[in-house]
Amino acid sequence: MGKFSRRDFLKGSAALGALVGVGTGVGSSFKKTKKVSAAGNTKQVFSACPRNCYDTCSIVTTVGDGTIKFITGNKNCTYTNGRLCVKGYTYPNYVYSPDRVKYPMKQEGRGTGKWTRITWDEAFEMIANKIFEIKKEYGSTLPIALNKYSGTFNTLSYGIEGTLSSIGYTTRAQGTPCWPAGIDSQTFDFGTIVNSDPEAMIHSKYILVWGANPAWNSVHSMNILQKAKENGAKVVVIDPILTDTAANADEYIEIKTSTDGALALGMAKYILDHNLHDMDWMRKNSVGYQEYLNYLNNNITLEWASEKTGIPVEVIERLAREYAAAKPACIWIGYGMQRHTNGGAAVRSIDALAAMSGNVGVLGGGANYAQLDSWLVNYSAMAMSPPEGSGGGADRMININNFPAQVLDLNSGDPNKIPIKMLWVAGRNPIAQDPETSVSYKAFDSIDFVVTADLWFNETVAQSDLVLPISSIFETWGVHASYWHYWLHINEPAIDPLYETKCDVEIAMGLSKKMNEMEPGSCTYPTDRTMEEWAAMEISQDFLNSKGMTSYKDLLKTGTAKVEGYDAAWADGVFRTPSGKYEFLSEKCASFGHHALPVYVEAKEVPTDRPIRLLTPHWKYGLHSQFQNLSWMQSVHNEPFVEIHPELAQKKGIADGDMVKVHNHIGFVELRAKHTLTVPKDAVVIYEAWYKDQKFNVNYLVEATPADMGSCATGQAGLAFHDQFVNIDKL
Amino acid sequence: MGMKNLQRYYILYLFLQKFYAGELNRLDFETWENLIQSLQQDCMDEENETIWQGLRRFVESTSEQQEQLEFAFNSLFVGPGKLLAPPYESAYLNENRVLMQQETLSVRKFYEQAGLELICKNHEPDDHIAFELEFVCYLLGQYLQTKEKEMIQMYHTFLKTHLFRWAGVHCEAIREHSDHPICLGIADLLDGLIQNGQTEETMKEGNQNG
Ligand code: SF4
Numbered sequence: 001m002g003k004f005s006r007r008d009f010l011k012g013s014a015a016l017g018a019l020v021g022v023g024t025g026v027g028s029s030f031k032k033t034k035k036v037s038a039a040g041n042t043k044q045v046f047s048a049c050p051r052n053c054y055d056t057c058s059i060v061t062t063v064g065d066g067t068i069k070f071i072t073g074n075k076n077c078t079y080t081n082g083r084l085c086v087k088g089y090t091y092p093n094y095v096y097s098p099d100r101v102k103y104p105m106k107q108e109g110r111g112t113g114k115w116t117r118i119t120w121d122e123a124f125e126m127i128a129n130k131i132f133e134i135k136k137e138y139g140s141t142l143p144i145a146l147n148k149y150s151g152t153f154n155t156l157s158y159g160i161e162g163t164l165s166s167i168g169y170t171t172r173a174q175g176t177p178c179w180p181a182g183i184d185s186q187t188f189d190f191g192t193i194v195n196s197d198p199e200a201m202i203h204s205k206y207i208l209v210w211g212a213n214p215a216w217n218s219v220h221s222m223n224i225l226q227k228a229k230e231n232g233a234k235v236v237v238i239d240p241i242l243t244d245t246a247a248n249a250d251e252y253i254e255i256k257t258s259t260d261g262a263l264a265l266g267m268a269k270y271i272l273d274h275n276l277h278d279m280d281w282m283r284k285n286s287v288g289y290q291e292y293l294n295y296l297n298n299n300i301t302l303e304w305a306s307e308k309t310g311i312p313v314e315v316i317e318r319l320a321r322e323y324a325a326a327k328p329a330c331i332w333i334g335y336g337m338q339r340h341t342n343g344g345a346a347v348r349s350i351d352a353l354a355a356m357s358g359n360v361g362v363l364g365g366g367a368n369y370a371q372l373d374s375w376l377v378n379y380s381a382m383a384m385s386p387p388e389g390s391g392g393g394a395d396r397m398i399n400i401n402n403f404p405a406q407v408l409d410l411n412s413g414d415p416n417k418i419p420i421k422m423l424w425v426a427g428r429n430p431i432a433q434d435p436e437t438s439v440s441y442k443a444f445d446s447i448d449f450v451v452t453a454d455l456w457f458n459e460t461v462a463q464s465d466l467v468l469p470i471s472s473i474f475e476t477w478g479v480h481a482s483y484w485h486y487w488l489h490i491n492e493p494a495i496d497p498l499y500e501t502k503c504d505v506e507i508a509m510g511l512s513k514k515m516n517e518m519e520p521g522s523c524t525y526p527t528d529r530t531m532e533e534w535a536a537m538e539i540s541q542d543f544l545n546s547k548g549m550t551s552y553k554d555l556l557k558t559g560t561a562k563v564e565g566y567d568a569a570w571a572d573g574v575f576r577t578p579s580g581k582y583e584f585l586s587e588k589c590a591s592f593g594h595h596a597l598p599v600y601v602e603a604k605e606v607p608t609d610r611p612i613r614l615l616t617p618h619w620k621y622g623l624h625s626q627f628q629n630l631s632w633m634q635s636v637h638n639e640p641f642v643e644i645h646p647e648l649a650q651k652k653g654i655a656d657g658d659m660v661k662v663h664n665h666i667g668f669v670e671l672r673a674k675h676t677l678t679v680p681k682d683a684v685v686i687y688e689a690w691y692k693d694q695k696f697n698v699n700y701l702v703e704a705t706p707a708d709m710g711s712c713a714t715g716q717a718g719l720a721f722h723d724q725f726v727n728i729d730k731l
Numbered sequence: 732m733g734m735k736n737l738q739r740y741y742i743l744y745l746f747l748q749k750f751y752a753g754e755l756n757r758l759d760f761e762t763w764e765n766l767i768q769s770l771q772q773d774c775m776d777e778e779n780e781t782i783w784q785g786l787r788r789f790v791e792s793t794s795e796q797q798e799q800l801e802f803a804f805n806s807l808f809v810g811p812g813k814l815l816a817p818p819y820e821s822a823y824l825n826e827n828r829v830l831m832q833q834e835t836l837s838v839r840k841f842y843e844q845a846g847l848e849l850i851c852k853n854h855e856p857d858d859h860i861a862f863e864l865e866f867v868c869y870l871l872g873q874y875l876q877t878k879e880k881e882m883i884q885m886y887h888t889f890l891k892t893h894l895f896r897w898a899g900v901h902c903e904a905i906r907e908h909s910d911h912p913i914c915l916g917i918a919d920l921l922d923g924l925i926q927n928g929q930t931e932e933t934m935k936e937g938n939q940n941g
Contacts (some may be wrong), residue, residue: 009874014769015742018762026745026868029861033848039841066853067831067840096830098817105811114802115811117753265852292777457812497851631828693813 037065041483046559048480048489049088050157050473051623052150054218056482057084058560059091061494066095066476067091068494076635077560079199082212086620087627092337094472094630095498098454101469102499110450110463120500124514125468130449131167134421134518140391141168141242143421145447149176151427151454151626152504154491155375155538156479156531158382159505160426161451166384166512166525169392171420173400177433180710181616182369184339185347187713189355189598191576195687196330196569197486202227203364206326209237209348216620217243221332222248229446230275234322238263239336240613244680250287253319256310257683257722258603261346264353264621265600266305269296269321272523276324278358285361285573288597289644289731292352307602309347324357328364336617339721341604344709348589348598355582361570371550374488374563375481376543381505381534384524399716402704404434404443408670411446423607425452426470426504431459432625433688435702435719438667453507458625459697460585469501476503477535488543490535504571505534592712603723608724610664612648612684616698619687638698640671643685644728649675652728659731662686664724667700670731682726701726733777734875737883740927741871742773743782743920748864750917751818756801760794779927784835785919792912803911805903820858823897830856834844838893845885852890858903863894891932895925 010016042064049057073083073093104123108114119127134143146164158569164170173713186193201207201224215571217529222245223234237246238253238260246252255263255559271277272293282289306313323329331354337349347369354360396418399404410420423444431440444463452461453468461467475498479493497503502510512525518726522540529537536552544550548560555561570582590596621627621637642662644654654660656675661668662684671686679685687697707718745758746766749755767789770826774786807816814822821834838858847866849857865891874882902918909915 013738013742015746015766016773017746018766018769019742019749022749022758022766023752026748026865026872029822029849029851029865030842030847030869031850032846034846035845035848036843037836065836067836093827093829096832098819098828098830099810099813100823101811102809105805105809108802113806113812115805115809116801117805117809303768457810463813469811498856607923699771 001218006083013448020318020339041065042069045492045494046053046490047071047474047494048154048362048478048491048559049084049091050152050154050478050480050491051087052153052216052485054083055080055220055484056153056480056485056487056490057220057487058487059084059088060559063494068095074489074559076558077487077489079220079487079564080560081220081223083220087623090627091472091474091631094627095495097455097472099629100501101457101461101467102501104466104468104500105465106466108199110303110465113462117226121514124511125518126466129425130422130514131515135168135391138418138421140393140418141170142392142396143171144424145171145398145407145420145422146424147173147400147425147428148424148426149428150401151171151429152176152473152623154415154473154475155377155379156381156478157427157504158379158502159508160424160527162382163382163504163508163511164424165382165395166385166508166523167515168386169391169395171396171398173396173403175400175710175714175716175718177401177719177721179335179338179370179658180714180716181340181344181707182333182335182347183349183553183713184592184709184711185338185344186367188543188586189351189577189583190349190570192372192713193370193628194373194566194569195371195484196363196366197566198484199370200363200567201225201330201332202231204228204233204328204330205233205364205541206323206329207233208323208329208331209235209249210331210333211239211247212332213239213243213336213617214332215248216619221484224504230475234326238682240680241617244620253311253315253678256308257615257680258340258342258346259298259309260576261349261600262305262308262313263316263440263597264346264349265296265300265598266302266309266316267323267350268353268356269305270301270317270320271304271324271353272296274321274324276321276438277356281358281360282356282584284353285575286582286584288583289356289578292356292597295599299599301600301653311526318537321447327358328362329357329359330365331367332368333369336722339707339719340723341705341708341720342601343707343718343720344603344608345594345598352584352598355584356731360582361568361573363568363571365374366569368569369401370483371486371566371569372483373566374486376488376546376563377481378540380537387521397715398511401435401706401716401719402440403411403430404436405704407443408439408446411443420447422449423447423451425450425460425464426454427560429454429460429625431463432697433699435699435704435721436666437697437700453504455501467726468507469499470630471497471501471503475501475532476506479535479538486566488539488555488563489540489560490552492533492556497665504609506533510614521725525609557627579607580682588712595709604705604720607725610727611682612726612728613682613722614664614681614701614726615679615683615685616688617685618725624688640669640686640692640694640698640730641674642671643676643679645677645679645681646675647681649673652730654728654730660726660728661731662701662703662726664726666703669696669698669700671696673728684726737871737875739773740924741868741875742770743785743924744864744868744871746770747917747920748861749870751859751861751864753804753809756804757809758797760797763797763818766770769908779921779923781924781926785916788912788916788919792916800911800913803909803914807914815905815908816901818901820863820893820897821856823900829923830858838863841889845870848924858893860898862888862893867894876892890928895928898922898923
C-alpha cells in the first residue's frame with residue numbers, strides 16, 4: 001500500500017507528523033487479496049478432549065473459514081459414540097472466549113494487577129536469566145520447582161516435565177491428589193491397576209457403582225449402564241449422597257461415609273457363610289485366601305457391618321446374595337470413596353469381595369478402578385536428560401498434596417535446606433485446588449519468581465510474575481489415552497493458534513533455543529522438531545504393531561483406535577504381584593506399614609468441636625477449576641452453595657436460601673444454604689469449583705490430611721478430601 | 732460533508748487506531764503532550780462537545796497517570812484477566828460473547844470486498860477495534876486522495892454496519908470499569924464520532940426527503 005502512505009491530502013495536519021512517527025503505518029496490518037470468503041467450504045479433523053475425565057472423548061471438529069464451526073463426538077470410537085458432554089460441547093466458546101490469556105505478560109508486583117505485555121523472546125530471556133542466576137548462586141537448579149498436574153492429559157503436555165529435566169536437576173511436586181490410595185490397594189492386590197474395558201459392562205448381570213457418579217462425571221458410561229440394564233442387569237449405587245447416578249439406578253444404598261470397607265467385608269462374610277464363594281478360583285489364582293477367610297470368620301459379623309455402615313442387616317444380606325448369585329457381577333470403584341484415611345483399606349476389601357466371589361478375570365465382572373495399560377505412548381516430550389555437569393545429583397521430590405507447607409519449610413531460612421526460588425506452574429491452578437488456601441498464598445509469597453503457563457487467568461496466575469499463553473487442544477497436536485476406557489486418540493490442530501499462544505512443547509523448544517544462545521549447552525531440549533513430528537514420535541511401536549498400522553498417519557484416518565485384550569481384566573490369571581497371584585495377603589502392603597490383609601480400618605474420628613462432615617465432590621458442569629470461567633457456564637451457575645439436609649438445617653436454624661458461615665480451625669467460607677434430602681444428615685456438601693471474579697474457595701476449609709495409601713505406586717499418599725469436619729452457622 | 736471534516740476525522744480515527752494498537756502506551760510524556768497539543772490544533776473546527784471533553788481529559792492527564800496507562804489499557808482490553816471492555820465487535824454482538832463467529836466473519840468479508848485481508852488472519856480476530864479503525868482510515872485516506880466515490884460509500888457503510896453498532900456499548904464498558912483519564916477520553920472521542928455520524932446521517936436523510 002505504498003502509494004497511499006504519502007498522505008498528501010493531509011498536508012495541513014499538525015498531529016499527523018506525530019502520529020506517523022508512532023508505531024506502524026495505516027494499512028500495514030492488511031494485505032491485498034482478490035478472494036472473498038465463500039460459505040460452505042468445510043473440512044473435518046479429529047481432536048481429543050484433554051480433560052482429567054474418565055471419558056477422554058475423541059472429537060470431530062468441523063472447520064470452515066479457518067475457524068471451528070462445530071464439534072461433536074467421534075463415532076469411530078464406540079465409547080465416545082458420537083456424543084460429547086455439556087462441558088465438551090462448550091469448547092468452541094472456550095477457544096473463542098475474549099478472556100483467554102493471549103500474550104506473554106509480566107506483572108509488576110504479584111497480585112497487583114499491573115500487567116504489561118512482553119514478547120516471547122523477552123519472556124524466554126527473563127526465565128533464562130533467572131535460571132542462570134539460580135544456578136550460579138546454588139550450584140544447581142534444585143531451587144527451581146515444578147508444580148504441574150492434570151489440567152491437560154495430552155501426553156505431549158509431559159513436555160513440561162521435559163522442560164525442567166532439560167535444564168538440570170530440579171524440585172518436583174510429586175504424587176497425585178486424586179486417586180493414589182486406590183492405586184496402591186490394587187497394586188498390592190493385583191500388582192497394578194487394570195480395569196476391564198468399561199464397554200464390557202454390558203455383559204454384566206449385576207453392577208455395583210460404588211462411590212462413583214458417572215451421571216455427572218462419566219456420562220458416556222451411563223449409556224453402557226443403560227445398555228446393561230436393557231440386557232437385564234441390575235444397577236445398584238452405593239454412596240453417602242443420593243447422586244443423579246443413584247437416582248437413575250435400580251437401587252440406591254445409602255452408606256455412612258468412610259465405612260465402605262465394612263460393607264465389603266460384611267458382604268464377603270455372608271457369601272462365605274452361605275458357601276457362595278469361589279474356592280476354586282481362590283486356590284488357583286490367589287495367595288493368602290485362607291488367612292482372609294479366617295479373618296472374615298473370626299472378626300466380621302453382619303451386625304457389626306450394619307452398625308458401621310448404617311445399612312440394615314437384611315439389606316446387606318440381600319445385596320451379598322444378589323451380587324454372588326448374579327454371574328458375572330461387576331463393581332465400579334469410584335475415586336471418592338478412597339479419599340479417606342481408610343480409603344486404601346476400603347478398596348482392598350472391595351477387591352477381595354470381587355476376588356472371593358469369582359468375579360475377577362471374567363467377562364462382565366471385575367473390581368474396576370482405573371488403568372494405564374492403554375497408554376502405549378513413548379513420553380518422548382518428557383524424557384530429557386540434564387545438561388552435562390548438572391549439579392544436585394537427582395531431582396528432589398516434594399509432596400504435591402502438601403506442597404505449600406513443604407515449600408514454606410524449605411524457605412524457612414534454614415541454611416541446611418536448599419530453598420525454592422523459582423516456581424513453574426503448568427496444567428494446574430494450585431491456589432484454587434490445593435487444600436489450605438491461606439497456606440498456599442504464604443508459600444507463593446516466599447518464592448522469588450513464579451511463572452505460570454495457562455489458557456486462563458486464575459488465582460495462581462494472579463500470584464505470578466509471568467504468565468505464558470497456552471494454546472488449546474484445537475490449536476496444536478496431541479496424543480490422548482484414558483485411565484478408564486482403552487481407546488488411544490490422535491489430535492490434529494483444527495485451527496491456527498490464536499493470538500500468541502503456544503503449546504508446552506513449543507515453549508520448551510523456545511526456552512531451549514534462548515538458553516543455548518545465551519549459554520551454549522545449558523539446555524538439552526531438542527529445538528528442531530515440528531509438533532507433528534513430536535506427535536508421531538509419541539505413539540509407540542507396540543501400539544502400531546498391535547493395530548497393524550505402519551505410522552501415526554494410519555491413526556489420523558479414524559482419529560482413534562482401541563487397545564485390545566482387556567474385555568476381562570486379569571483373565572489370563574497372570575497378576576503383577578510379587579507372587580504372580582492375586583494377593584489377599586500382601587507382604588508388600590505390610591512393608592508400607594499397613595495390615596497385610598484387607599482388614600477394616602476405622603474411619604477418622606469425628607472431632608467433637610467440629611461434628612459436621614464436609615464433602616467436596618465434583619460439580620457436574622465443571623472439572624476442578626475448569627470450564628466454570630466461561631460466560632456460558634456463569635449464566636447457568638455462578639453462585640457457590642452448601643447443600644444441607646433439612647433436619648440438620650432445622651437444628652441449626654438455617655432456612656433454605658440463608659447465608660451461612662461454614663468454618664473450622666483453618667478457615668471459613670460464607671455462602672448460601674440449599675436444603676436437600678440428597679445429602680446425609682451429618683454432613684454438608686460443597687462442590688469443589690471455582691467462580692470467576694469471586695473470592696470463594698472451598699479449600700479454605702480443607703486440611704492436607706493424608707489418605708492411608710498412595711506412597712507405594714505414586715510416591716506420596718493421597719489426600720483425605722472427604723475426611724474434613726466443620727461447623728455451620730447462620731449469618 | 733466537507734473535506735475538512737473528513738480530514739479531521741481521519742486524524743481522530745488514526746489517533747484512536749494508534750491508541751487501540753497499544754502504540755501510545757509507552758510514549759514519553761513530552762511526546763504525548765505534543766501529540767495532544769497538535770491533535771487539539773487539528774480539531775479547532777470540531778463542534779462536538781463530547782470530543783472536546785475527551786481532548787480536555789487528555790490535556791489534564793498528569794505524567795503519573797500517563798505512566799499508568801499501559802496497566803489500565805491492559806486490564807480493559809488485553810488481559811490477562813477477564814476483559815473489562817473487550818475491544819472486539821463480536822464480544823458485544825454475539826449473544827454468547829464468543830469471538831470468531833459470523834459477527835467476526837462478516838467484518839472479514841467486508842475487508843475482502845475492499846480487496847484486503849489481515850496479515851494475521853485467524854491469529855487475531857478480524858473485528859478487533861484497532862483493525863476496524865485501521866480499515867476506516869484506509870477507506871477514508873483512499874477517498875481523500877483519489878476522491879473515488881466507492882471508498883466514501885464503503886466508509887459510511889462500514890461505520891454504520893460495524894464500528895458504530897458496538898462502539899457505544901464498548902465506551903459504556905470503559906466508563907463503567909475505568910477511571911483512567913486517557914481511557915475515559917478515548918471513550919469520549921469514540922462517542923463523539925458516533926454522535927457526529929448520527930447527526931450527519933439525519934441531515935442526509937433530511938436532504939433526501941426535502
Ligand atoms: S469433559 Fe469428559 S465427557 Fe466431556 S467431552 Fe471431555 S472427555 Fe468427554
